[in-house]
Amino acid sequence: MTGLFDSWQRQINYLRISVCDHCNLNCVYCSESSRINLPRSEILSNEEIQRLVQVAASMGINKVRLTGGEPLLKSDLSKLVRALSQVEGIDDISLTTNGILLSKYATELKEAGLKRVNVSLDTLKEDRFKRITGGDKLGDVFAGIEAAHLAGLEPVKINMVVLRGINDDETIDFARLSIDQGWHVRFIEFMPFGTAEAQAFETVPTQEMYQRLQSLGSLEPDSGQTGNGPAKYYRLPGANGTIGFISAMTEHFCHTCNRLRLTADGQLRPCLLDDDEVNLKAALRNGADTDELKRLILQAVIIKREQHHLNEGVTPGRRPMYQIGG
Numbered sequence: 001m002t003g004l005f006d007s008w009q010r011q012i013n014y015l016r017i018s019v020c021d022h023c024n025l026n027c028v029y030c031s032e033s034s035r036i037n038l039p040r041s042e043i044l045s046n047e048e049i050q051r052l053v054q055v056a057a058s059m060g061i062n063k064v065r066l067t068g069g070e071p072l073l074k075s076d077l078s079k080l081v082r083a084l085s086q087v088e089g090i091d092d093i094s095l096t097t098n099g100i101l102l103s104k105y106a107t108e109l110k111e112a113g114l115k116r117v118n119v120s121l122d123t124l125k126e127d128r129f130k131r132i133t134g135g136d137k138l139g140d141v142f143a144g145i146e147a148a149h150l151a152g153l154e155p156v157k158i159n160m161v162v163l164r165g166i167n168d169d170e171t172i173d174f175a176r177l178s179i180d181q182g183w184h185v186r187f188i189e190f191m192p193f194g195t196a197e198a199q200a201f202e203t204v205p206t207q208e209m210y211q212r213l214q215s216l217g218s219l220e221p222d223s224g225q226t227g228n229g230p231a232k233y234y235r236l237p238g239a240n241g242t243i244g245f246i247s248a249m250t251e252h253f254c255h256t257c258n259r260l261r262l263t264a265d266g267q268l269r270p271c272l273l274d275d276d277e278v279n280l281k282a283a284l285r286n287g288a289d290t291d292e293l294k295r296l297i298l299q300a301v302i303i304k305r306e307q308h309h310l311n312e313g314v315t316p317g318r319r320p321m322y323q324i325g326g
């Protein structure tokens with residue numbers, strides 16, 4: 001079998017790369033009030049990321065997603081996208097952003113080779129945006145979504161983390177946007193992660209959200225959506241957009257997991273919800289050759305867990321979400 005397969009015969013072809021741990025928001029379930037950022041010297045350079053992607057691509061990785069922190073805060077992000085789009089074997093480069101700076105960079109990122117974008121948006125209300133994110137630029141996020149469409153970064157997907165008692169009363173409004181605006185909205189089950197502060201929220205199970213949305217009409221399964229992810233998609237009657245559910249807590253998708261994560265400081269993390277990491281940065285900066293880097297990437301694939309154990313109360317604690325990129 002060509003390609004990269006782990007101990008559970010899952011093909012690993014998708015690398016999520018956190019390009020920085022800085023963010024211009026402070027979302028309640030991701031960050032913490034006393035956020036400590038990594039020293040700049042610890043953050044991988046574009047050249048280091050490009051080298052690792054070249055090696056990973058030669059082993060079977062063909063899809064890359066750029067995340068953060070907030071990746072659009074990285075001043076030379078377009079340069080990185082252009083470099084990665086020229087790596088042999090990489091056929092899909094996407095981005096996850098909070099959208100605030102998207103209207104400024106959408107066109108240049110598209111020209112550099114970015115294919116599509118996911119925008120994290122948990123509310124449509126100004127005051128609630130402030131409460132959840134600590135920021136006041138909801139209007140910029142809407143402008144960013146529009147700019148992404150105009151730039152052709154399609155499909156533009158909207159990621160909403162649903163928190164009981166915080167924003168779950170907006171799921172119907174978001175779903176209606178798949179009809180009115182043709183948005184592709186994904187409802188993400190909250191995963192307790194990181195500090196106690198960040199874990200103090202309650203998950204709304206997908207089944208419950210699904211039932212609520214029936215008030216808008218019957219949800220027809222829709223397999224038309226592209227992507228490498230675990231979302232299950234549906235379409236409401238008369239909608240150009242779709243509804244997706246990402247159910248890591250109540251219907252986990254670990255058996256089809258295809259991804260690895262590279263943290264901003266060069267650690268290869270086989271599983272989001274487990275603290276195992278392989279240090280690629282040290283190897284790179286100690287002059288490791290391609291074979292050594294391949295050996296380390298394979299090591300990460302081999303130690304990849306079968307599944308997460310969040311439901312048994314096993315939560316990763318080594319680093320906060322904003323250093324991994326979700």
Ligand code: SF4
Nearest residue numbers: 254257271272273308
């Ligand atoms: S929890 Fe780990 S194994 Fe499961 S889908 Fe996420 S990254 Fe993959």
